[in-house]
Amino acid sequence: MTKRSQAVITTAEERPRDGWNDPVHGSISWHTLLSGDITPTDSMSAGIAELAPGGELKPHRHDPSEIYFIFEGTGIVRIDGQETTVKAGTTVFIPGNAEHGIRNESSATLKFFYVFPTGSFADVVYRFPEN
Template identity: 45%
Template sequence: MTILIKERDQQARGSILEKVFLALLHKTVNTHSWKLSTFERSLTFTTEMEKPCCSHKRHNSGAAPSPVLMDHSTITNLAESAFPEPLYGNVTWQTLLSRPDTLTDSMCAGLATCPPEGFLALHQHTQAEIYYILSGTGSVEINGKRHAVSGGSILWIPGDAVHGVFCGPGETLRWLYVFPEARFEDIVYRFQEPIKSKL
């Protein structure tokens, strides 16, 4: 099941976001020990034919979660990450909330940007994911179906759904992504055959 919501009314959007986030937070997911390390800015990705690589790292898991507030200047100054292989796409992202960088639990989040004629190659991961489109236009493919999205759209992507992001000429897309994991490095991206934007 895929949820795509386009809502212009701010109050209704807040209510919908609240329900989706709560549903995602309470959903039990099967997690694996494969790592995607953004803390060290070294990334491990897998294709459909490869097994994920393990990189074990000790974290201070004893620290209690606490409220986190990031102002605009803090977010603006966060380092951008990109894929080591251009076949995976030319999307960039900033990790906002993720242990051990932030004392948060249950969820991790970040901001992603897809440039004009850019893409995030089709991939899947065990965890469900939320995209909240902040600005721009483009399309998100989920399980073979393309959805046109723009600022104010929200998508809930089921766990293990094959999905990707595509922008045409003159399109740029910026979105908030959220996973039900304390650490972004626990999300294992399993890529399909890379497909570039064909809008």
Template identity: 45%
Template sequence: MTHPHRIDEASLPEASWEDPARGSIRWKTLFSGDVTATESLVCGIAIMSPGDSFALHCHPQPEVYFGLEGEVDVTIADTIHRLKPGVALFIPGNAVHGVRSADQPVRWFYTFAADSFAEIAYTFV
């Protein structure tokens, strides 16, 4: 059984891909069943610095991005969408998406309908 949780982002470590071909994006996992006693949702904060990238990829689960800081172009299924504070993007399951390059610091909240981040099967293109 899960219980309410409070997570302070400032207390969380940043994670990143070990393979630079996936991009230089970093993130902080807020909730994921493999690290918190939660279920049904995975969410976190994505972090990019100027020059960082997030290679084009897809995964079966739909995803939502919600802009928190800065602005960046997100490609979703060959269409560019500007993500900025207050803007939400719905990314359908299996839609190829990514960020070519950030030109300023940017942060966004992301979430998936899954029990843990480990369930998200990324396919990089």
């Protein structure tokens, strides 16, 4: 019998902070909120990401599509070469395998909620261009 997802109510403070700070990936931190390896969920994964002033998630690709919802700050999203300014209240849909990244050129922290249509965040394989 297949395990069924359960309701989950959580906060970023309850989840460990993870992140990257290197020339290949950029400088970004996140809290994974929902992922089948840490929560009893099976069809979506989601979290909250933060970019400090000057921070960036470098351009990359992954198979699943993704949604960003910006809830604090401003930044620049680049999708397949096209840059767009985003701010609190902006929703961004990123098609699967589209090259994309986001950067914070402001003096305040940029925070966004992200969602993948896959049961575990570990299933999302980030592919960065070779440097």
